[in-house]
Amino acid sequence: MNGPEIRVDVAPGLHLFVPPARRAGATALTTDGAATLGHVIESLGVPLTEVGALVVDGREVPPSHIPAAGEHVAVRAVTRPQRVPGAPLRFLLDVHLGTLARRLRLLGVDTAYESTDIGDPALAARSAAEKRVMLSRDRGLLRRRELWAGAFVYSTRPEEQLRDVLDRFAPELHPWTRCTACNGLLRRATKDEVADQLEHGTRRTYDVFARCTACGRAYWKGAHHDQLEAIVERALSGSAERG
Incomplete structure (x- = not known):
């Protein structure tokens, strides 16, 4: 130049x-x-x-x-919290952010995730078509003009990634309402409705279940519930502090 x-x-x-x-x-x-x-x-x-x-x-x-x-x-x-005008706040994550995607879904945040590398053009096109904020650590992807909106994920640690996204966008949290596997909405289910997915010990021990309305996956308060509950509580506490 x-x-x-x-x-x-x-x-x-x-x-x-x-x-x-x-x-x-x-x-x-x-x-x-x-x-x-x-x-x-x-x-x-x-x-x-x-x-x-x-x-x-x-x-x-x-x-x-x-x-x-x-x-x-x-x-x-960017000024925080960042507002994305023109559409409900929804996210799209690339193949490298699977743990972050599952944690956002745990909190009830509408989060699409590509579990395979479909390429930057396809990711950008999906962001635009579905009006989703693209979250990625790929600077090249975030420079694509067809993106609806995007944000760089600064940390490589899932807990820090989640905290940063919540601080930056302040999404509404509705824990335990989305399937962590597919992003579908959950509904209450009877034991009989999910019996085919339960081991004998689970059928005997648990009585409260939910089921994904999209993929049919069953959920209950299993062995990892305390760990998940801690993630939810930290997120809700941080949301309350941000006001």
Whole structure:
């Protein structure tokens, strides 16, 4: 690039996306004079899904803004909680986020998940068709223009991933209402209705069951219930603190 020189100041929360040399205050950047500011920011490594505002010399501008020589650009992180207008809040997760998908479903959050690698174009198309927020650690996927909306998952630890998503989007929580296997809605079921899925010990020990209205899977308070209950309680407590 040999066009106008601008100065870019990336918010600390976005520093992991940019080279270390560009993390300490505003740094000079030469553009080609034709690229949009959104393209320039993405060329630094920052997905636009993570940008809350682009402020040029004190005024907010859209990503389509063409930078002029001498401009000072402040790249801010998204404001939390982030609101996604135009559709009910629903998520789509890629193949690498299976545990996060199951935990979001446990909390009653509408969460689609691709258990196989169907490719970035297909994921982006599904996000757009179903108006779902794409959650991924794949920066290339989050740069695809056809996405309905997207968000980078910052941690590799499921408990931190869940906490971050809940803090960022503040979805309504309805624990124990969705199938963790397929995302279908659960309903109360009698023991007879799910008898074909129960071992003898389970039939003898438990009396309260639920069944997925989509895939038919049966649920009851089994050996792992305390662990799941702890996840739910932490999520509900965090939601109450956020107000």
